Amino acid sequence: MKLYELQGVTREFKGRKVLDLPHLAIESGKIYSLIGPNGAGKTRLLNILAFLDRPTSGEIDFCGEQVTYCKQGLLALRRRVVLVDQYPILFTGPVWKNVEFGLKVRGVARQARTDRVHEVLSLVGMEDFFKAEAEKLSGGETKRVALAMALAVRPEVLLCDEPCANVDEENQKIIIQILDRINREQSTSIVFSTHYLAQGRSLAHGELHLEHGRLCVKSEQSQSLVLPVNLNHGQLH
Amino acid sequence: MDLLVDSIRSAFLLFLACDPELLDIVLVSLKTSGMSTLIAALFGVPAGFFIAHSNFFGKRLLLTILNTLLALPTVVIGLLVYAFISRRGMFGSLDLLYTQTAMIIGQVILVTPLVTSLVLAAISRIDARYRKTAMTLGANDTQVALVILREARFGICAAIIAAFGRVIAEIGISMMLGGNAKGFTRTMTTAMALEYDKGEFVLAVALGLTLMTIAFALNMLFHFFQGRIESEVV
Numbered sequence: 424m425k426l427y428e429l430q431g432v433t434r435e436f437k438g439r440k441v442l443d444l445p446h447l448a449i450e451s452g453k454i455y456s457l458i459g460p461n462g463a464g465k466t467r468l469l470n471i472l473a474f475l476d477r478p479t480s481g482e483i484d485f486c487g488e489q490v491t492y493c494k495q496g497l498l499a500l501r502r503r504v505v506l507v508d509q510y511p512i513l514f515t516g517p518v519w520k521n522v523e524f525g526l527k528v529r530g531v532a533r534q535a536r537t538d539r540v541h542e543v544l545s546l547v548g549m550e551d552f553f554k555a556e557a558e559k560l561s562g563g564e565t566k567r568v569a570l571a572m573a574l575a576v577r578p579e580v581l582l583c584d585e586p587c588a589n590v591d592e593e594n595q596k597i598i599i600q601i602l603d604r605i606n607r608e609q610s611t612s613i614v615f616s617t618h619y620l621a622q623g624r625s626l627a628h629g630e631l632h633l634e635h636g637r638l639c640v641k642s643e644q645s646q647s648l649v650l651p652v653n654l655n656h657g658q659l660h
Numbered sequence: 661m662d663l664l665v666d667s668i669r670s671a672f673l674l675f676l677a678c679d680p681e682l683l684d685i686v687l688v689s690l691k692t693s694g695m696s697t698l699i700a701a702l703f704g705v706p707a708g709f710f711i712a713h714s715n716f717f718g719k720r721l722l723l724t725i726l727n728t729l730l731a732l733p734t735v736v737i738g739l740l741v742y743a744f745i746s747r748r749g750m751f752g753s754l755d756l757l758y759t760q761t762a763m764i765i766g767q768v769i770l771v772t773p774l775v776t777s778l779v780l781a782a783i784s785r786i787d788a789r790y791r792k793t794a795m796t797l798g799a800n801d802t803q804v805a806l807v808i809l810r811e812a813r814f815g816i817c818a819a820i821i822a823a824f825g826r827v828i829a830e831i832g833i834s835m836m837l838g839g840n841a842k843g844f845t846r847t848m849t850t851a852m853a854l855e856y857d858k859g860e861f862v863l864a865v866a867l868g869l870t871l872m873t874i875a876f877a878l879n880m881l882f883h884f885f886q887g888r889i890e891s892e893v894v
């Protein structure tokens with residue numbers, strides 16, 4: 424099934440087109456890597472996919488329905504899609520409060536929230552930081568807590584902006600394993616951006632190459648390379 | 661010099677004796693200033709929040725007007741409110757002139773722009789990612805607003821303290837609209853002016869010291885709540 428379908432989507436800043444996507448389709452239940460150099464428009468595109476930003480022109484269908492950008496509609500959509508920022512920021516206060524935020528705004532009961540917080544914090548290997556002050560975490564720790572905040576709400580779609588940048592090698596592996604696991608176990612659709620070619624390959628079912636705001640079909644993006652290295656990811660489209 | 665030392669010594673004696681007149685004046689001051697600060701905050705905080713987070717036609721003009729209002733002299737506000745509430749004014753029948761209510765009205769007009777612009781600055785200064793993060797995690801408008809207000813809380817507190825400091829030290833409005841009636845609308849500043857006129861420095865100095873002490877205590881309290889102040893870099 425098609426998760427996103429973008430038609431003629433552009434994003435301009437003061438007349439400068441930073442995104443120009445005549446057509447882009449993203450299948451649900453898959454992992455996509457969004458690859459491109461600095462300034463290619465990866466963050467802009469993810470913001471649009473997260474319904475945090477509105478394209479200057481063009482149409483977006485999400486799960487077969489056109490996105491209208493009315494207030495109530497946007498809130499409903501945002502409750503299904505979560506974006507983990509490239510440089511995440513945590514709210515002032517303890518780590519656990521940060522992680523339960525998405526559950527609290529959804530009105531989840533306290534006990535269920537606490538259980539879930541423990542669960543996701545141990546998933547990202549940050550359970551020792553349950554009570555730690557969020558502001559004082561290191562860059563990589565912040566990143567992992569931000570991922571836990573997103574995972575806590577079990578989104579249908581998880582968008583990760585450079586999930587592995589700033590994270591040490593061991594934790595990069597852990598993050599990649601987590602993305603892989605929630606994709607398999609909860610069939611969460613995932614789009615993550617990266618500027619390393621290698622990082623995407625092992626994990627993703629599909630690759631989106633961005634350059635100067637445009638999708639480019641690279642010659643190397645031939646069938647064999649789009650195929651997942653890890654074949655137990657399930658059916659291909 | 662002797663005058664000052666003597667006055668300070670006598671002032672302390674007044675404090676120790678819990679002089680009823682002094683106490684009365686301080687209470688009236690605290691009550692009116694507290695009330696006007698509270699009302700100004702109820703208007704100013706939401707207004708600052710709204711202006712910070714919306715783009716509308718004439719926003720720049722509004723900001724300019726707001727900044728101009730910061731320079732509004734108290735006597736101008738006194739005159740303006742007087743024109744409305746004096747016997748022949750539009751609200752003359754309400755009999756508000758020379759009451760605490762009149763002082764509060766004037767003071768609210770004085771500091772609402774101050775609260776608004778300081779809150780606006782405090783909210784604009786906090787990182788835009790707080791809002792974005794709250795939104796992507798599914799917060800509705802109210803929940804997003806609460807996150808932002810929470811992250812900007814020190815700036816908002818500072819705005820409110822600044823407003824309180826402004827009204828408690830203000831004299832023009834209290835004098836013109838309150839009338840300096842003993843035990844009723846006599847505040848620390850109007851009493852000080854009166855005592856000065858009479859050449860009586862003791863009470864004036866005692867009141868001056870009280871005023872400074874209150875300001876100091878308030879700021880201490882604020883810093884206490886703000887927590888650690890040591891810097892991360894040397």
Ligand SMILES: Nc1ncnc2c1ncn2[C@@H]1O[C@H](COP(=O)(O)OP(=O)(O)OP(=O)(O)O)[C@@H](O)[C@H]1O
Pocket residue numbers: 436441459460461462463464465466467468509618
């Ligand atoms: N708010 C903005 N106003 C003006 N230009 C912007 C804005 N945000 C992004 N841009 C421009 O859009 C282009 C794409 O930016 P984007 O942040 O999406 O890049 P990116 O692919 O995420 O890069 P990186 O790998 O460095 O994170 C850049 O040239 C940037 O300067």
Ligand SMILES: [Mg+2]
Pocket residue numbers: 465466467509584
């Ligand atoms: Mg980016």
